[in-house]
Amino acid sequence: MDARISTINDVESRPANNLLRRLRPADYALLAPSVTVDEVAANHLLYSPGDDVQVVHFPCGPSLATFLVPNEDGRDVETILVGREGAVGGIVSEGFLPAYTRICVKFGGPFARIHVGKLEAAKARSPSLRNIFARYADCMLAQIFQSTACNAIHSIEQRTAKWIVAAMERTGDEHSVPLTHEQLATLLGVGRSYASRVLQSFKAEGVLDTRRGAILVRNHDGLRMRACLCNDAVKMHFEEVLRGVYPTEEAESRAAPG
Incomplete structure (x- = not known):
């Protein structure tokens, strides 16, 4: 061939x-x-x-x-x-x-x-x-x-968890997301100090930790529980319209050209 x-x-x-x-x-x-x-x-x-x-x-x-x-x-x-x-x-x-x-x-x-x-x-x-x-x-x-x-409808805390989960799924790294406080604030459309307070509350609950230039995920289930369901809605639409393309382990195992 x-x-x-x-x-x-x-x-x-x-x-x-x-x-x-x-x-x-x-x-x-x-x-x-x-x-x-x-x-x-x-x-x-x-x-x-x-x-x-x-x-x-x-x-x-x-x-x-x-x-x-x-x-x-x-x-x-x-x-x-x-x-x-x-x-x-x-x-x-x-x-x-x-x-x-x-x-x-x-x-x-x-x-x-x-x-x-x-x-x-x-x-x-x-x-x-x-x-x-x-x-x-x-x-x-x-x-x-x-x-x-x-x-329009979800809290900063819910949106923070959603963005981190979305970044984890797309990068394939379930332990670390290379995201600074400043970048997270831009994602959320809030000031850096507000984003830092949200991260501190997640750290106090044992969900996340931070290091220079990265967010470390300590409790995946806890993070997903704090996220709104918007990311799940997007994934569901991807699966209905373009099955196997959204980067989840289950979807990628089913992906095939056609």
Whole structure:
């Protein structure tokens, strides 16, 4: 068998991104010649508002990207995290349109990349490829809707636990999340001192601990009990619309191209 065909058919040889690994071999073959993988550092800015979106980025492994909405007071508020379950840049708009938010690398690591034009050309040739990305766009919008509702009705403590659980699931690390107090405050849209007080209360309850630049999870069940159910709602929608892509152990064991 041709080595290139063998690689395309071998899902594990693809970049460690569940969306790319969910593609049928014939669909991935349309993308593979144009996909590159680069290491990207934490805090690297992928897009600013108004930038032309030229490249689609797929976080791989423990990498995370985040959408930040700038406000008139100078603060950025993070809306959603995107990890190895998805991609950022030109997903909903399907083409060359200006970015609305900042898209920043939250946790550094490998990112697969493909030019928007190459992806759109491949989607034009394959209805099944187009369908997969349409389904993912639906999941991304569901996550944004859920985040909006969460910010309106849930407590800071519930949202703190939710964000940490979401980061754990996307990175695959159940013991440590490389998140500073300042970064957590940005995620929550609150001041650093408020975020620090919430973490201190979780530490007092034996749920979390902290070290420089990281949050350590001591009691997984306790953390999940303190989280709202918004993350579970997002996972359920992913499983209904794009089964096997959201990074949970059970889902990944069922994932298969098709």
